[in-house]
Amino acid sequence: MLRVGLTGGIGAGKSTVAARLAEHGAVLIDADRIAREVVEPGTEGLAELVAEFGAEILAADGSLDRAALAARAFSDDGARQRLNAIVHPRVGARTAELMARAAADAIVVHDIPLLVEGGLAPSYHLVLIVDADEDVRVKRLVESRGMPEQDARNRIAAQASTAQRRAVADVWLDNSGTRDVVLAQVDALWADRLVPFEANLRLRKPRPPRSPVVRPYDDTWPVQAERALARVRLAAGETALRADHIGSTAVPGLAAKDVLDLQLTVSTLDDADAVAGALSAAGFVRAEGHWYDHPQAGGDGVWDKRFHFGADPGRPVNLHVRSAEGPAWRLALLFRDWLRDNPGEVAAYTEVKRRLAKAHADDGSVEGYTEEKQAWVDAGFTRAEQWARRTGWTP
Template sequence: MIRVGLTGGMGAGKSTVAATFVERGAYLIDADKIAREVVAAGTPGLAALVEAFGDDILDPAGELNRPGLAAKAFVDDESRATLNRITHPLIGARTTELLDAAPGDAIVVQDTPLLVEGHMAPFFHSVIVVDADVEMRVHRLVNSRGLDEADARARIAAQATEEQRRAVADAWLVNHGTHDDLAQQATDLWTQRLVPYELNVRRGIVAEPVAELVAADPDPAVLGTRLTNRLWALAGERATAVEVIGAATGIRAVTALQITARDEAAATELPDLLRAGGFPADGDGAYASADPGRPARVTVVA
C-alpha cells in the first residue's frame, strides 16, 4: 500500500484528478468529507461545537450553519484554537479508521486541501499537486461555484503559494485545458508511476527510474530537502541525523542520502520502516527508492 497526498488550490481541478484515480481503483479518503461527517447532526462533534460556540450555530433543521460557525470561530486566535481542538482529533481518528480499513494493495489517495499548510507532505509516499492559473481559477469559482469574485480572490490568496506547493510536490498536474486533458494527465500518472510504485513497495523492489518522469520533477532544486523530510518522518526518534551526501544533477542521477541511527537497536528497526515508506533494500547494504519518478539511495550508519 502507498499513501498519496492530493492537493491544490481552490478551482484548480483537484476533484477531476480524484475522480479519475477512483475510476482506476484508488481508495479515496476525502478530508473535506470527513470534516463534514464529524460535525453532522447528532454527532458528539456537533454537540461539542454547540457547547463551545452556542446553539445559534445551528440551522432550523439542527444541522451546522457553517457561515454562522465561521462568524464566531474565526474572530480571534483563541476561538480558532477552540474550533481546532474540537475538530482536529475527530478528523484524525476518522482518517485513521479509514486507513486501517484500506486493502493491503491499495493506492490510498488522500484528498487534502490544506496538505501544504498543515505540513503533512513528509508523511505521504508521494504528493501530487493540481495547479491552474489564478485568473482561470477565479473564473471557475465565480461561474461554477457562484462565489463573489472578491471572495474567490481572497480565498485563493489565503492558501499556500505556488512556490510552497512546488517545494513538496512529487508530481505537478497543470489544468489549463479541458476536463479530458487533465483526466489524461492523471491517467498517465496513475499508470506510469503510481501503480508501479505501489507494486514495488508491496514487493520490496527498487524502481527502475523513468527518465521522462524524473525530468518532470516540479522543483529539482528542493528534491534533497523533500527526501530528507520524508526520511525524518520515517525514522523519527531512531535517527540523530538525516543528510544529503550526493545531490542529483542529471535526468537519471540518484540523490544519495544518509541516516545516522541513534544506536544499533534503532538501526535494526529502520529496514522495515524504510521498506514500508518506499525505500526497500537494494541488495548492496543500502536502500533505494521504489518510486520510478524519484531515484534515491539511502545508507544507514550507527
C-alpha cells in the same frame, strides 16, 4: 499500501483529479466528506462547535449552517484555530480507521485541503498538487458556487501559497486548461508511476540496474532531496542522528546521474537494522546482501552500511544508512562540502564522470563505472582532508 496525498487550492479542481483516480481503482478518502460526517446532527463534534461558536451556527433543522460557521470561524486566525482544534482530531481518527480498512495492495488517495498547511506531506509516499491560475480559480468559484469575487480571493489568500505547495509537490498537475488535459495527465500518472510504485513497495522490489547516464546539474535536485529526507526523518524518528543530501546531486554545477543520494546517520548498525522496516514501509526498500562503502573494505565492519532503494519509479533514490561509529558518514559530508567550495574540482570530477559514463554506456549496470572512478574519489578524499584542516571544517 501506497499512500497518496492529494491537495490544491480552492477552485483548482482537485475533485476532478480525485474522481479520475477513483475510476482507475484508487481508494479515495475525502477529508471534506469526513469533516461533514463528524459534525452531523447528534454528534459530539457538532455539540462542541455550538458550545464554542453559539447556536447561531445551526440551521432551522438542527444541522450545521456552514455559511454561518464560516462567517465566524474565518473572521480571524484565533477563531479558525479553535475550529480546527474541534474538527481535525475527529477527522484524523476517522481517516486512520478508513486507511486501516484498505487492502494491502491498495493505492489510497487522501483528498485533503490542508495537507500543506498542516505539514502532513512527509506522511505520504507521494504528494499530488492540483493547481490553476488564480483568475481561473476565482472565475470557477464565482460561476459554480456563487461566491462573490472578493470572498473568493480572500479564501485563496488564506490558504497555502504556490511556493509552499511547490515545496512539497512530488507531482504538479496544472488544471488551468480544459478538463481533458488534466485527465490525460492523471491517466499517465496512474499507469506510469502509481501502479508500479505500489508494486515496488509491496513486493520490496528494488529498481532494475541500468547503465550510467550522466546529465547536467538540475537546480531542483536539492528540493526533491529535501522532500525525500522529510520522509526518512519521519520514518527513522529518534533513531536518526542526522539525515543529509549527499553525493553529486548535492553539489551545485556538478554533472550527475539522476539519482538522489541520501544519508541517514544512526548511532550503530543495530539501530540501522531496527529502523529498516519503517524505512521500507515509508518507500525506501531495504536491499538484500552485504553492503560496504569501500571496494577494498572486505567486510571488516569499519565500512559496513545498510542500503535502501527508493521505490518510487519517478524519483530514483539511494539511501545510505551509516553508523556514527564508522568513518564513512563523515567522509560523505566532507567530500560534498569540499566540492561545493572548489569549482575547479567540480569541473575535473565532471570530466571524469562523463568520460567513464561514455565508456560504460553498454554495461547494463553502474558497477564498472563506480569501480573505475573510485581512484579519483580516493585521491579527492586526500585533498578534501587537507582542505578540512586548512579551513577548520567539521560536519
